Amino acid sequence: MSNIRLLIDLTLKDFKKKYVGSYLGILWAFVTPIITIGVFWFVFEVGFKSAPVDNFPFILWLSCGMIPWFFITDVLNNGxxxxxxxxxLVKKVVFKVELLPLVKVISGLVIHLAFIIFVIGIFLSYGYSLDLYSLQIIYYCLAVCVLVTGIIFISSALIIFLKDIGQIISVILQFGFWLTPIFWSLEQIPEKYNFYLKLNPFYYIINGYREALIYKTWFWEHPYLTIYFWTITIIMLIIGGTIFKRLRPHFADSL
Structure with a gap:
């Protein structure tokens, strides 16, 4: 219980550090993502006259891909x-340093949940209602949280000794944005490349959000993809935890 209480306190402090003192406060967490979605919507739907994707308004289809990606980039960059x-805090002998990456996950998750409500509001405004399939959003939220936790355990430990890790993460995210079907559909890509694109674990998350809200497909209908995702995710979590634990004794000396 003490760890949970400490985790909550650290998360609240993280919010205060980010937003207290600015006029818009926590609203800044929503400004850039909403503007980004708006720009993409204007360019592709208004400018290029993009047709609805699978009979769904482009803005709905796009939002389902952008919202989880915002969470992924936010947590990986901050984490x-x-x-x-x-x-x-690291230099305090009794402090549990492994809580620090988790704070960034929880902090990002709070904003992410608010964005999910925002997207659901857009769906409702377009006349689309929620159903049982929509509950899978909870599953995919859990899945992406576990995945990014494993990654930031690795990156947050290594960056102390290798400062280039921050730039490497940024490059990976830039390539990942274009290699993940965020505003393009897998059907637009030659079938011979589909297998390789699905090796990207972020594909499972982005596609999952759309299947929960748009395509109405259960995650267990893709058994091999689900098994592959969780295998990669658990491996990342184990590797991340191991690296963090082994490097932890040397953090204070290197900071």
């Missing part, structure tokens, strides 16, 4: 620096 920016 990678979570230990460095709290070096004063």
């Amino acid at each position: 990678t620096n979570s230990v460095i920016e709290n070096d004063y």
